[in-house]
Amino acid sequence: MKRLPISASRIQETIRRLAYFQAWPDDVLDSLAGGAKLLTLSKNSWLAHKGETLDRLYVVISGQLRIYLPLPNDMERVVTLVGPGDSLGEACLVLNEACPYHVVASKDSHLLAIDGMVYRQELSRHPTLTSQTLELVSRRLIGALRDVEICAQPSSVQRVAGFLMLHQPTTDTPTFKFLLPARKQDIAAKLGLTQETFSRVLGFLVKQGLIQMQGGKISVEDGQKLSQITSMRETQEPCR
Amino acid sequence: MKRLPISASRIQETIRRLAYFQAWPDDVLDSLAGGAKLLTLSKNSWLAHKGETLDRLYVVISGQLRIYLPLPNDMERVVTLVGPGDSLGEACLVLNEACPYHVVASKDSHLLAIDGMVYRQELSRHPTLTSQTLELVSRRLIGALRDVEICAQPSSVQRVAGFLMLHQPTTDTPTFKFLLPARKQDIAAKLGLTQETFSRVLGFLVKQGLIQMQGGKISVEDGQKLSQITSMRETQEPCR
DNA sequence: CGCGACTTTGAAGTAAATCAATGGGCGTGG
DNA sequence: CCACGCCCATTGATTTACTTCAAAGTCGCG
DSSP states (O other): EEEOOOHHHHHHHHHSSSSGTTTOHHHHHHHHHTEEEEEETTTEEEEEEESSSSOOOEEEHHHHHEEEEEEESSEEEEEEEOOOOOOOOOHHHHTTOOOSSEESSSSSSEEEEEEEHHHHHHHOHHHHHHHHHHHHHHHHHHHHHHHHHHHOOOSHHHHHHHHHTOOOOTOOOOOHHOOOOOOHHHHHHHHHHOOHHHHHHHHHHHTTTSEEEETTEESOHHOOOOOEEEOOOOOOOOOO | HHHHHOHHHHHHHHHHHHHHGGSSSSHHHHHHHTTTEEEEOOOEEEEEESBBBEEEEEEOOOSEEEEEOOOOTTTEEEEEOOOTTTTEEEHHHHHHHHSSSSSEESSSSEEEEEEEEHHHHHHHHHHHHHHHHHHHHHHHHHHHHHHHHHOOSSSHHHHHHHHHTOOOTTTOOOOEEEESSOOOOHHHHHOOOOOHHHHHHHHHHHHHHEEEEEEEEEESOOOHHHHHHOOOSSOOOOOO
């Protein structure tokens, strides 16, 4: 992880380009730019460890971060995959609490790091920002709940089906394509499965004709049936 | 569920007594009392269904609510148990989104129901409330993460140990007692276990001398060892 | 073309779910 | 005050879906 020696104007420019800051007033952006840094993280390098105090708000410009919880058996439970335009750390900064998860770059990444003190100060100064942040955190809370719901599915097929259906653009679109947002390994870890099980389930769904797959490209052929799986009592066909 | 025919003054009085509203200005409380109702829910009656729009903020006065996600196999994944002084619905109201979970009374309960419109209006009028709510939702988000962490533990013994250790009053208190906050059934569902497994694991821990148990009263005898279990690779003793 | 990272496939073991039945508390009513 | 009935917890026996361990296969990239 190294700090890019970039001019302040470059930072301001970057900030203004990010959707995250779209609705924020100019003077706030100027303040934020003051304590901001541009970071470059190479794949697999750490951004934060669980238990550390987080003193920055991070916004991903390019690349991808993996937020996860470490498990006893050398496994990980992926909480979120943070992509371009996404941010991380609001809740911790607001509460001034220790970081509850690990964060590492899952790809070479560029990010904006905004000083926590400045961030909190601006937050307290501008009610609009506070309510926007409230909305953001609320969205994240509800999102977390959706993830819990998927991971709580009793069978692996149901979890994967639930995951796939998250990507349908509009409800009642029976067929659609998308690219897996990360390595299958990481997605499996987000679903609470091993990569092996995830692979097998995808293979099973292909065999059933419910999806097609080539590399990371998924084509859902029958979203209808896939949704039903989620609420079915028996999922695993006799396997032959 | 029936509406108590209670005077407005009684409602204001109740509101003022709740810790939830401690720091809120008087005029806000008056407004909130305007659209508020006192509800009585008898055990097992519904407060909200998943998918419905939630148009009230609820604060529990007495009793207990169970927030949960329905699972295909007629099981539930308990998200939270909401007790006296706790509230529910902030995130939904802020985003004006459908309720993502079911809510039922797990005991006979009394609650305060505050009109959503009024709540949002007051929120937008008073930046202080907004930041307090931001803190509340942030806390809830981080709490949700802790729950995910426990449920992600690979073995049942580790999940239960993690749950038990949540109740230690201060870190480095090796021994402590507490009362289970709900039926074992519901706690099991919160840990992603069946009641049978939960029962067996508790029995196992008793046999190991790590805890004592009589009914809902738990006495943790060796928090040290219990914490270690959480990060151990092998958990289940050979059983004989 | 060959190497490393990631994924897929196979075979075996195991922990937890499931099914089924018993046991204990507690409130209600006789 | 005891007896019944209900709800919840416990215990046992069985099944199986997932993990685990191991190895081969694929892909992209220098």
